[in-house]
Structures are given as structure tokens and as C-alpha cells.
Amino acid sequence: MGPATTGILDDLAAGLTGGRLVVAEASLEAYRHDFVPDPDAGRPLAAALVTSVEEVRHCLRWATRHRVPMVPRGAGTGLSGGATAVDGCLVLVLDAMTAISIDPTARVATVEPGALNIAVKEAAAAHGLHYPPDPGSFRISTIGGNIATNAGGLCCVKYGVTAAYVLGLDIVLADGRLLELGGSTIKDVAGLPLLPLFVGSEGTLGVVVGARLRLVPQPPPAATVVAVFSTTRAAGEAVVAIGRTCTPSLLELLDNRTINNVEDYRPSGLDRTAGALLIAQSDARGAAAAAEAETIAELCRAAGADEVHVSDDPEEGEALVEVRRMTGPAVEVRGALLPEDVGVPVDRLPDLLTAIEAVAAELDVEIPVVAHAGDGNVHPTIVYDPADVAMVARARVAFERILALALELDGTITGEHGVGRAKRSALAAQVGDDVLEVSRGIKAVLDPLGLLNPGVLL
Template sequence: MIMSRIEARRDEDTVAAGPLVDRLLGGLPAEAVLTDPDVTASYANDMASFCPAGSPAVVVLPRTVEQVQHVMRTATELRVPVVPQGARTGLSGAANATDGCIVLSLTKMDRILEIDPVDRIAVVEPGVINAALSRAVAEHGLAYPPDPSSWEMCTIGGNIGTASGGLCCVKYGVTAEYVLGLDVVLADGRLLTTGRRTVKGVAGYDLTRLFVGSEGSLGIVVRAVLALRPKPPEQLVLAAEFASGAAASDAVCRIMAGGHVPSLLELMDRTTVKAVNDMARMGLPESTEALLLAAFDTADPAADLAALGALCEEAGATQVVPAEDAAESEMLLQARRMSLVALEAVKGTTMIDDVCVPRSRLGELIEGVERISEKHGLTIGVVAHAGDGNTHPTVCFDASDPDESRRARESFDEIMALGLELGGTITGEHGVGVLKKEWLAREAGPVSMEMQRAVKRAFDPLGILNPGKLF
């Protein structure tokens, strides 16, 4: 009886989706159009907690710009919402499906079209994996600096959609600084080209920057021109232990005020260090309250690390240990990259905050998170891109416990409120998505929100592109 009801429901869904699927198949190969409910359900959400997701009518995996244009023309004609997706490693629900939508997965558009060592650019499709691009350009003596912790999985299109950052932002900046030009399929299927291939360019409004961080709400990025840099020397890493997060934050302030430009400056609190050790037996020092990782990729990294280590000692570091070689440095970086996954293993579920504050207020944020953790009786680990003030307080909780889930959500909101009180922002690199819509309005204010909605209407008058996100 139960199975017959399920089959009946599936038949109804098939009938309802029939005209849409037929229209899509008119311009797409059959293997690019997925309709099996069990398969489409697997595309329903990204990695964020507490973000509702609907049931897609169909999942489409195009391989060409023309196929994306066909999808958008069909969606416009039939008034069907479209949710663009990359690898779904996002942490804000920005890639979550809505009921009856077309999920437009761009993972099959994964070609590196061009690498130009003279102009120092790469031209890529949106489904290219971040790490794959980094390795490809390295063969030409070049580097693509933005490196989110999920760089082995996340796509360039997803990085552009959320304006992502990474571990090297303190020296090299974020994704937005490397996107020179874009090809974008608009809601009605037209193809828009923005930006340039040149180092300089100020012709007209900067539409390229407008799309970076727009979370698929204005158009579908199908090609990107990315700036590259010369490949830097191999970096060496230093680990400094501190008796408090405040002392580690003081060291960060001394380093930045002293004019140093580390290639990486990351912080892991005691909770995070223990989680990483429990997961991977990394042998990190659990006696410390805060572990600061710093790196230089200069001509003489050992000398730069020695100067930085002295500043850490002045700030109260209990131990300063420079890595002996590249292999030891990579081990420390791997520990940092696995922090969020390790924290998830503590209780099975996490809410990962993404609050960025001025560097000078970093210590206050860490202390505030400690108070929030004690107030709600929850484990909250803090990992941070300390060099740019971007913190990831990570609330660990049991999703099957309603009371613990409630306390997790309350603590998450209190951390965001604290970030705003300290002159910061609710998101430094993960985006707004579904998770932080209410908080975007609080941070931006009514005039800004009115202008942002006007921009959205100009590009997507029918409201079919990633509806329910941002606003």
C-alpha cells in the first residue's frame, strides 16, 4: 500500500514536470536531464544547517553555453525558477533547491580554456575545481591565489557566486580581486560579457564585480577571465601557542602593525585543535588555548618567521615552533584545512558562522564567543583567518535533540549580533543564502536593501533566478 502511494506520487510529479522536461530535451541531450526523484533529491541542498530545501522538478547538467541559454529561455517561457549549483560545498543554503525548480548544475562545464603566461590570465568554465586550476597554472610558473578550505572540491563558479576567500587572503586578497571578466547567461537567455582581459579597465559600471558574490541571483556565470600571479617560493609555516585567544589576537595586531605581510595567518582555538587531533591524530599541542599559524613565501622565509616569532613571544606566546621544511609546513596547513570537518565530527552537526571583524577587535570577538558558549552549554570551536579578521565560530550540536538545536541556532544568531556590535559583517566569505537573509537586512539597512532589490529586478524581472536567497 505504501509503495503504491509512493509510485502514484512519482507518477503525478512526472506528469506535472512533463511539459518542462519535454521543452528542456528539445535543446539538451537525454543524459543531461535528470528526473528520477531519488537522484534529483540528492541535489536539493548544500552543506549548511538550518536551511530549508525544496524538491527540484528536474536537474540539468549542461556542457555548453548554448545549453545553458536554452535552459534559461525555457525557464523564462514557462516561469520556472532556476537554482544554479556548483559542487554544493557552500555553507549558507545559497544552492538549496526550491519546490518545482530547475536545478542547473554546472559541474560538467569544467574546462580550463586558456592559460596565458604573458597576460597572466586563465579563462575557465564555472565547473573547474579550484585545486585543479591551481595545479594547472603552476605548470606555467603561475598561481591562482584564492584557496578556500574546500579547494579540493569547490568550483570556480561557486567561488565567484559567494565571493569566497581562503587561507591566503591576508596577503593575496579574495576571489573578487582576481575576476577580470565574465560571460553570464541572463534570466531570459541572453549572453552578457563583462569586464576585460587587460590589467586595467574602467569602461562603464563595473558589472563584473556586481556578479561576484551575487549567489546566482542575477545571472549564470558560464565563463570567467581570472588574473594570475607569478608562483611564489614555497612557504614555511610557524606555529605559536598562546594561553588565551586574547593573547593570540594581540600577536596578530602586533604582526600587522609591524608591517609584516605573511602569506597566511590562521588561528585555531583549543576546541578546534582537539577536534583535529581526535580525527586525524595530528599531534597538535592540546595544552594551548589558541594556536596561531603563520607563513611566509618570501625569498628568506626563515628570517621573516624569526621576526614574527619574536612578536608572538612579546605578546605572551608560551612556545614558538617554526616548521623545519616544506613537508612539516604542509602538515600544519592540512590540520588547519580539516578544522571544520573535524568540528562536525564532535557532535555530528555544525552551524558554521562567518563573522568578520576589524583585526583590532578580534580578541573581543573570541572572548564573546566563549561567553556565548558557556551561556548555552554548547561546544563552539573557533577557527579564523586571523590576518583579515574573518572568524568561523562553529557551533557543534546534536541535530536529533530539539533543545540543543534551538540553543545552537540562538548562539549562532548571538555571534552574528556580536560581530555587528564590533563593527564587523555577518559574512566575510560564505555568503548570505537562506541562512542570513534576516541579518543582511539588519546590516545593510533599508536604503541599501531597496537599491539591491532594484538591481535584482533589473536583471531578473520575473524573479526566477535563485528565488528566496539573499532577500
């Protein structure tokens, strides 16, 4: 590091509380990639551990002045390379900004971007309220990251994704300007609808430094249905039938490989011979929950389920939901991963599940599948040995094939994880060149130097 570099970094550190600037190469290693390591991740110039809005503004003004690319980062739990560093960048680390304030009368949470999803849920629950978005990483992911990717989760089949709960945002642009968008009202149509533009923009248009989130009444304990099927197609057909008839608060699918991964990781009494497992819940109020659960059970039987169990015991229901949440850790120990996040119209779900099985068999790769089945969002995870060159090549082919399959079935390359860097090359195939051109035009207005998260999304 030469004198000139040292000088501009001293300028950066001067605007940070306690000089919270990481510059040592060994320490910067932790800020090079998100949850899925990228061997091509760049090497940052520095990481700024910001603690306030003014520090964020200082960092972006500094980056603009010195033409330094900037990568925003929360907890680093992303799965699509959205927080992967580029050479010479400043990593803007927001996880120390964790303030949460609840207005129980207005049913609004005012939060900083580093607040964990679970912390917002717990703060709301203390007032008898609920923040519904619940990505699988809800215990470790930040609200800022959830907003950046428009995260969904297990309950969005009924409650929707993050965008449905964002009432207002504070955004710092690349030049350090602070935009205050929206507010705390349910309805607000004043001016151009800029607020939705930033939800799901993956840090490419501005940095989220605050949010006002809509809260809802705490739902009652759910009734739970568990159904065992001999094939994933049969389970998928059950999902289609359920969606035509019911509004479950949760409808998740685990395939045979995933069931066995969970049993290997933490034995839970699952049937290792099952082709697929459906876990459904209804949190309708009063007797309606039990009635809806029975309807779901009947629809599963009609679709060919081998076994169906219904329970109104909240502890038993929560234990089954934890089985679903355990699928992530259970696959992580299998090897290196290429996680997918495709979505299709729910009626095409059986076709997608069958096609993914065919890809796994043809390419001889392990692809366990879990799905937010009720909304057609499927998470195939390609497992491979990074030391096996041929297997790495087959894994990459499988990754691209699954993206193409989703598009062939009128779906999307990402339902909730974001495009990041991992899927950027496939975006044009979904949205088209004209949409990309308009999108890049918008970015050019907000980030004319192209410094915000370069290489992500657009």
C-alpha cells in the same frame, strides 16, 4: 507528474545533450541542499546537467517562458544555503563544464564554472604560475561557486579574495541573454563597472558560464611559525601586533576545542591543553622570508606565547597547513553543524574570540573556532544533536548571537561564505533598508520575474 508537466520537461530535455535531465524524485534528493543539509529544503521539479553555454541559455529561456524558479549549483560545497532548492525549481548543475585554458604569456586562465579551484591551481602551476584564492574547500569547490560567493581562504590575508583575480566574466541572464564583461586586461574602465556586481551575487543576478582569471608568479617556499598560547585573547592580541608590522602570507588561529577535534580525528601531535594555536607563514623572496618569520615569532613571544617554533622546511610547513585544513573534516564528525563566517576589523578580533567563548559557556553548546585571523574572518561552528530539541533551540540562539556580536564590533555577518538563505534575515541589520532597496532594484532590472535563486541574499 501530469501530462502538462511532462510536456514542458520534454521541451527542456530536448535542448540538453543526451537529454541530461534528472526528474526521478529519489535522484533529485542529491540536489536539494548544499554542504549543510537544510531540513526545510524544497523539492525540485528537475535538475539539468548542462555541458555548454548554449545549454545554460536554453535552460534559462525555458525557465523564463514557464515561470520556473532556477537554482544554480556547482559542486554543492557551500555553507550558507546558497544552493538550497525551492519547491518546483529547476536546479541548474554546472559541474560538468570544466574546461581550463592557460595563457602563460598574458598570465590569464580562461575557465568554465565547473572547474575545481585545485584544477586551476594545478594548470597554472604547470606554467610556473599561481592562482591565489584558496578556500578551505579548494580541492572540491568550483570556480563558479567561488565567484558566486567571492570566496577567500587561507592566503587572502596577503593575496586578497576572488574578486581581485577576476578580469572577465561571461554571464547568462534570466532571459537567456549572454553578457561578456571585462576581458583579459589588468585595467579596464570602459562603461559602468558591471563586472564586480556579479562577483559575490550568489546566483541571484545571473549565471556565471565563463571567467578570465588573473594569475601571478608562483611564490617561493614559505617560512613557517607556530605559536602556542594559553588563551585565545592572547593569540588574538598577537594577530593584531603582527598585522601592524608584517605581511604574512598566512595567519590562522585554532582554539582549544578545534585543537582537540583535530587530535581526535587524526592525531597530529598538537598540545591538547593549549588555549589557542597560531600558524603563520611568510613567502617573501630570498632572505626576507626568514627575517619576517623571526619578526612574527618575536611578536608572538611579546604577546605571551608559551611556545614558538620557526621552520624553513617546506614539508614541515605544508604539514602544518594541512593541520589547519583538517579542521573542517574534524568538526564534521562531531554532529549536526551551524557554520558561521563572521568578520571584524582585526583590532576587534580578541574581543570577538572572547565573546564567542562566553556564548558557548552561557548556552552550553560546543562552538569550536578557527579563523583566518590575519584578516579578522572567524569561523565558529556550532555543533548540536538534531534529536535534542532543547539543544537545537540553544544552537539557533547561539547562531543569531554570534551574528549580532560581529555587527556590534563593526564587522560583517559573512566574510566569504555568502549570505545564502541561512543569514538572509540578518542582512538588513548590517547594510540597512536603503541598501537593500537599491539592491532589490538592481535585481528587478536583471531578473524581473525573480526566478534566479529566489530566497537567497536579497
